[in-house]
Amino acid sequence: MANEQAERSKNGCELCGSAAAISAYEVAPKAQNSASNTIFICDKCEAQIEKKEALDATHWHCLSESMWSEVPAVQVTAWRMLNRLRNESWAADNLDMLYLDEETLAWAKATGDHEDDGTVDLHKDSNGNVLQNGDTVVLIKSLDVKGSTLNAKMGTVVKNIRLVTDNTEQIEGKIEGQTIVILTRYLRKQGG
């Protein structure tokens, strides 16, 4: 198995064929035997699968080829991404052609990812720059933190922010040692 994986990772991204930096990616949900869940993909494919970047339909035309992979984890990923893109006629056509055996199809459906419509909600700062966990931001407004004497003046730098998972308008950050929730419209990404 290890040899087979080493061999696969040499041939570029298993989804788009890119020769850019390839890393091992574990296709959810995690299995006991993670080797069979692993695919080798480029950063661009991973960022879009993980919804850290907006879906770029043009990029995913690559699935027309990679969906015929013999690797079930690649088939599963291709099937999920084609579902997210199903409003595009080429993607819908490919989905019609893509046959997964019963077990693989059950795996593909297990995350519910295919029910998404492909829109990606990203955390963005006041200028529309995409925010990531770990970014440094600057307050563009003095914040009044209720019940606190916290000094959150305009211009305060907040390092190592965390994105609030289910709310794209909020991040968490530490000011004077206290973790507070800050609205993304009141901040700007440093250097952004």
Ligand SMILES: [Zn+2]
């Ligand atoms: Zn790729």
